[in-house]
Amino acid sequence: DGGITQSPKYLFRKEGQNVTLSCEQNLNHDAMYWYRQDPGQGLRLIYYSQIVNDFQKGDIAEGYSVSREKKESFPLTVTSAQKNPTAFYLCASSTGQGETQYFGPGTRLLVL
C-alpha cells in the first residue's frame, strides 16, 4: 500500500535534547512538507522541500532543521533552541503545486 509513515507516534524530549521525527513516503512524490499543529491554531508550515537535496523554510522554522537526502525521506529535527516544542507534528507529500497534499498519521511530541 502506498502512503506516508511517521514515527514514532509519541516522542518525549528532555530539556536541552535534540530529537528527530521520521517521515517516509512511497508515493514517488517530489514535494514534502512538515507542519506543526497546536490547538486552535490550525497547521503552520515549518519546512518544505520541492526536490531532493533542496528545502526551504516555512513560517516557523526557528528551532527546527531538516534534510532531504532521499526522495522518500524528510526527517525533522527539533533542536534545543525550540523552547516550546510540545505539539502534534504532521508530515505531508505531494506531486507539486496545486496537487493534493497527503498526510501522515502524525507524531505527538511532549516535553518531560
Add this chain to the structure above:
Amino acid sequence: AQSVTQLDSQVPVFEEAPVELRCNYSSSVSVYLFWYVQYPNQGLQLLLKYLSGSTLVKGINGFEAEFNKSQTSFHLRKPSVHISDTAEYFCAVTEGNTGFQKLVFGTGTRLLVSP
C-alpha cells in the same frame, strides 16, 4: 500573502440535520482550494478540492463545497450529517499558476454531531 478564515471554531448539530462550515480566503487572481478532515489523533484526509471548472465540487462522504469568487468563499456543506462526521475540518488555499506556493490553512472548525 494568502490567508484563510474559518469563522466558526465549533459547530454543534443534531444527527440527520444539514450543516454548513464556512471558509473565506483573501483575494487573489487564481487560487486552489481544499477541505480536509481530521479525526482525533490522526492525520488529515482530503474531502474535496477546487482547482478550476465547475464551482460546485463534490467530495467524499457526501460533502460538497461551492467556490464563490465574488465573495471569496468556499463553504462546505452536507445535507444530512452522521455521528461519524464528528471531526475537525480545515479549509486551505494555495495560489495557482504562480509557481510553487505553500498551502495556507484556516484554524479549523470542530463539527460535533449529537443523536
